Amino acid sequence: MDTDAPPNTSPTPLDICNMALCKLGESPLSAIDANGSLPSRLCYMHYHPTRREVLCASRWAFATRSTGLTAAESSSDAQHALAHTLPMDCLRVLEVNQPRWTLQGRTIYCPVSVIRLLYIADVEDTALFEPLFIEALAVRLACKLCIPLLNSSTARQALQEEYRRVILPQASYVSVAQAHSNDSHPLSQLWRRTGQSSLL
Numbered sequence: 001m002d003t004d005a006p007p008n009t010s011p012t013p014l015d016i017c018n019m020a021l022c023k024l025g026e027s028p029l030s031a032i033d034a035n036g037s038l039p040s041r042l043c044y045m046h047y048h049p050t051r052r053e054v055l056c057a058s059r060w061a062f063a064t065r066s067t068g069l070t071a072a073e074s075s076s077d078a079q080h081a082l083a084h085t086l087p088m089d090c091l092r093v094l095e096v097n098q099p100r101w102t103l104q105g106r107t108i109y110c111p112v113s114v115i116r117l118l119y120i121a122d123v124e125d126t127a128l129f130e131p132l133f134i135e136a137l138a139v140r141l142a143c144k145l146c147i148p149l150l151n152s153s154t155a156r157q158a159l160q161e162e163y164r165r166v167i168l169p170q171a172s173y174v175s176v177a178q179a180h181s182n183d184s185h186p187l188s189q190l191w192r193r194t195g196q197s198s199l200l
Contacts, residue, residue, distance in 0.1 A: 010127040011134055017043040019138035023159065024149055039149060046144045048124075054137045055120055056092045058172035062128050064094065065121045071113045081109035084117075092120040132171035139163045 011019075018028040026039055034044045055063055071082035086093070086106045093103055097116040102109045108117070123129070129137075140163050146156040 011129070012126060013047055016126070016134060016138050017047055017141065019134070020141035020145060023139065023142040024146060024155070026149060039145070042145050042148055043141075046141060050141045050144055051124070051137060052091055052122060054133065054140050055123065057136075057168060059094060059176055060120065060130065060133055061175045061178055062130050062133070063120050063123045064118065065089075066116065066118050069108065069115050069117050071110075081111055082113055084108040084110060084115055086117075087119070087121075089122045090117075090119045091122050094118040094120060130171070130175055132167075132174055136163065136167045136171045139167050
């Protein structure tokens with residue numbers, strides 16, 4: 001056994017919930033319990049829906065997945081486009097490697113039988129979370145808990161502004177920037193024109 005290995009410092013869902021509660025001036029929880037105190041019940045109710053919401057809000061590098069999809073036999077719509085079922089963990093479609101396709105429910109319709117899909121996955125493992133994603137999730141969760149715990153629309157508005165104008169843009173920028181080389185980054189031309197390519 002390697003005694004010099006660093007301890008596992010990955011935050012747990014409980015840690016993230018306590019970060020959100022701390023932003024509201026609330027005491028930390030010892031557990032997330034559907035039958036516990038009001039803060040505990042609210043965290044139980046809101047953590048996973050809020051996690052999925054923040055995952056869908058940006059192209060997070062840690063949650064981006066690529067896979068091939070093959071159409072089911074004899075499955076097509078009225079325009080004879082072939083049906084490709086999304087992966088179970090797909091939260092948001094980012095790209096399809098075909099010029100013509102449509103998304104209906106959990107199905108992509110496309111004229112070809114095999115497509116390549118880039119998507120945001122429903123990542124639950126907190127060890128994979130980027131630090132700024134964790135901060136964004138904690139702030140967004142605090143927004144959801146603010147009214148039932150503090151009954152303060154002013155505090156909620158301040159948290160929403162922090163999330164929308166500061167936390168999410170910063171976290172999104174860092175995640176997208178680290179996922180591309182300078183030459184392939186989708187915003188590389190803009191950065192070159194504005195003299196900010198060195199930020200990469």
